[in-house]
Amino acid sequence: xxxxxxxxxxxxLSKLIAAARAGEEVVIxxxxxxxxxxxxxxxxxxxxxxGTGKGKVVLHPGWDSSETDAEIEAMFDVLKESGxx
Numbered sequence: 040x041x042x043x044x045x046x047x048x049x050x051x052l053s054k055l056i057a058a059a060r061a062g063e064e065v066v067i068x069x070x071x072x073x074x075x076x077x078x079x080x081x082x083x084x085x086x087x088x089x090g091t092g093k094g095k096v097v098l099h100p101g102w103d104s105s106e107t108d109a110e111i112e113a114m115f116d117v118l119k120e121s122g123x124x
Contacts, residue, residue: 040064042073 041055041063048055048067055065055077065077101107 040066042066042068044068044071045074048077 041058043051043055043065045067048065059065059077059079062079066073067075067077
């Protein structure tokens with residue numbers, strides 16, 4: 040953890056931001072006492088909304104048949120042989 044006074048924080052802000060983005064925590068002090076903390080910003084992750092695909096996916100009869108399974112397996116075998124993922 041790095042501690043800096045407000046004057047240094049004002050004059051070195053770009054460097055302190057770079058340090059925070061690199062994972063270092065910077066504490067800004069006034070009269071030797073901590074008053075603020077500078078850390079990297081972590082964007083808020085959006086939670087998936089359940090049900091947003093409702094009505095968009097249609098499963099036709101036979102979608103899970105053994106023939107379909109064999110087709111899918113054959114596609115992955117071809118990918119393995121060609122070096123694909």
